Amino acid sequence: MNKQTVIAETEKYYLPVFGRYQMVMDHGQGCRVWDNEGKEYIDAFAGIAVNSLGYNHPVLVKAIADQATKVMHCSNLYYTEIQAKALRLVAEATGMDRIFFANCGAEGNEGAMKLARKYGVAKSPTKYKIISADESFHGRTFDTLAATGHDYYHVGYGPLSPGHVLVPYADIKALEAVMDEDVCAVLLEPIQGEGGVHVPSDEYLQQVRALCDKYDALLIFDEVQTGVARTGKWFGYMHSGVKPDVLTFAKGIGGGFPVAGFAVPERLAHVFKPGDHGGTFGGNPLACAAVYATLATIKSEGLVEKVAQKGEYFIGELKKLQAKYPDKVKEVRGRGLILGMELTKEGRPVVEHCLANGVIINCTAGSVIRIVPPLIISKEEIDLVVAALDKALAAM
């Protein structure tokens, strides 16, 4: 099919919920991707922070292909060796003891909140409140929607799931004001991704931890975007030293394969009794092959440390752009390879300009350029992304 046919067929049958770019992806290699007209792009967005190892990493491709010839799916009513192997690596990477596998970030967060409700309601029938933050993003199912602190996502879906309270992010006084014995969980992203790459202080997270301890509420970190080496540590919480009670993961953990879940320490291993939670697909053999290959490769290639170094270089280059365009760039922020550049104007034209010049980036929260490349991006590729941004800003 040619480009126009692909777009026309898609727009004819797909529910029109996405505003897509006029590009048809064909194949990729490393951090590069080609459209179906042969044009080459550097991808600094990684399919929304998902393609950790880029496109086509041989270890990941082989792991999925090999597993596909054995067992693709068998449900969680049986054991598989590949799930056993994946579980150990997820436990090691998260620093947790028990894992549940789901299929997407929202489902991981749903499971985490359900666990918190069970935990709370077992102590007192009114201990069910879940507090989350303004400008957060936790998913689009009914409950994750209610926890997502953005009116935009709520419009037309009321009545929203009850028991949710929203407070401003990185504002400990606001959280303190709503904390009481009826709170079963506080759900936060250690860095807000969709909200515009907001990095809170370590002190804030430490104070949140203390409040959760005081009121016996579970601290849930949504690490769907910040997890799996993205920030230059295995998980975002490791920068602050504030360990959550429940950690959720998705996006980068399967290197492009849809897989997610949550992790808890041993003391929360039995909040759910057999039958209390589950799923047909979560952690199926193909997904586990992807998780195992992705985590093993991040380890063997030393990507956690490399992301930290590359992130420092990248943020330095973005700050140079800020200095060069002080009236166009308001702030540069981020950690590791989750980077945000807040503009004084709308960001979409900058994204379009870069795309036309063969560089894929993203804009979130209206005016924040978001850069979440594959973890394997090279210094040369970073320079090309920065050069494209430079041109786009000059043209703005």
Ligand SMILES: *Cc1c(COP(=O)(O)O)cnc(C)c1O
């Ligand atoms: C993307 C994202 C989600 C939702 O994940 P899906 O896989 O789209 O359901 C939840 N939380 C955060 C922080 C995210 O970035």
